[in-house]
Amino acid sequence: MRFIRYFLFDLKQGALHNKALLLTPAAIGALVFLDFLFKAHRYLAIGAIEESVSYGDYWFYLYGGMKEYTPGPGNAFSFPVVWMLVFAAVPFVLLNYPFRDMGGIGQQILVRSRSRSTWWLSKCCWNFVGTVLYHLMLQTVGAALFLLFGMDLTYRIHMDFIRVVYDALHEELWERSALPLAVLVLPALVSAAVNMLQMTLSLFVRPMFGFFAAALLLLASAYLMSPVLAGNYAMAYRCDWMLKGGVTGRAGLTAAAALFVAAFLLGLVRFHFYDILEE
């Protein structure tokens, strides 16, 4: 019962009243939509794609990431700016609330409730819901703009568009026509796990270093296609559903769940000894 009250409080203060959590994905969604629209029109005009794009392509443009990077002359590393912006903005907008709360009313709650575990559990649930809300907002803005522009609002994808955007070879991708549910939810789950990791790290070091570590993990995932780096599972392009020899979605779900639970447990232990008055 107490947990539900805490969680509802966190949801209200840290998510619904958090303007940054609602406005940031809206702004990013609109910016990426414009970029996507211009690109699609350009490709259509020069004949690089055969028919106009759909919402599935926009989704893939948001979460696709980048193709595997192979270092070598003439191939300098260029990070996937859309993917990086989408995934680095979440830890940023969710970074401050738990520590702000701990320095304010949270201290009173912690002292009166006599339960640190409940407080931490509530923050973890808030973190998860906040991340899902962010991604929902991002996609809702895209969907709204698709409706506004009278474009095809389906999860159909066009392989010719994907091949041009990601500069992919014909033989390295499977032929797909629509996005399945498992692929749709994976990026948000991995994002929640990375945010959870950041929140836990922020109990050990300052929150800015927690963010630093999360951003570095995302960049490392873009640089190296490896099942060990969680960010790879958040790139729809690198999933074996799309890329031949890509990372498996099942492993992605397991990795995201494992990372989330591990970060939760580590944070629980750390928070038990955390000096809340120092904050």
Add this chain to the structure above:
Amino acid sequence: MLRQMIRMECRKAFRNKMFYTAVAAGCIITLFALVYYIGIYQNELTMMQADDVNPMHEASGLFNFWIGGEPFSFGSAAYFFMFPLLTAIPYGWSYCGEKRSGYIRTAVVQAGKKAYFLAKYTAVFLSGALAMVIPLAFDFLLSALFFPAVMPSPVYCTSTGIFYDSLMSMFYYTVPLLYVLIYLLIDFIFGGLIACISYAAACFVRYRVVAVILPLFFMLAVHYLRQFVYISAEVRYKEISPMFFLRPVQAAYPASWAVILAEMAALFLVTFFLSVIWERKHEIY
């Protein structure tokens, strides 16, 4: 009084754990690049000994194996992505902290607003600039222990990554050390100005962590502009993103003095106006 304030602010900026941590983090990131290139160089040496072929000494030397000379390693990618954070961490947060703690009131009464804000700007600039350049200089000097400082040759421009239209390519192939020093100077100035973004942001935001992270998102936003500007595959554009043109090697499009100086001037004017002129006119009590 201004000189005293600057000295005091600089002391605060350079003698704090955050400055040391940012510099150490930057140096550690550069080590990733060094280790990667030591492996490549060892490989090349082995191949040279095994085969009687052109050793291509000019294609693998200090000037294209140090972190600023190559755009391929993870160390290089990470450093030139994370530098907005690394420059803001040392002292970009200080104004936010001092506003919240009330220290600013005491300091302004003692020294005056003008001296306080100017000294703060100078200290934030210098701390950011040094946090940007120290790891680069560290990597260059460390790399010099492992790789020969062979004069690069334009024959191997695909290996060196400096082409005929690259910024200061003439210096690179004639006086490479001067080229490196000029680039370190550019990075020094940009590092300082990017740190000042967090100082300017502190005029509007209440939390230190937000002020420190904002420059990274500002740089990402500028980088995103490339998507709207570089629309033709046939046009040879000039690089507009500091995340690319602050690299002494050409990562995508060639850098240009006009873009570098224009962005430098814009950053200086905006940050100086917001943090020194605009903020000075606001009530501190």
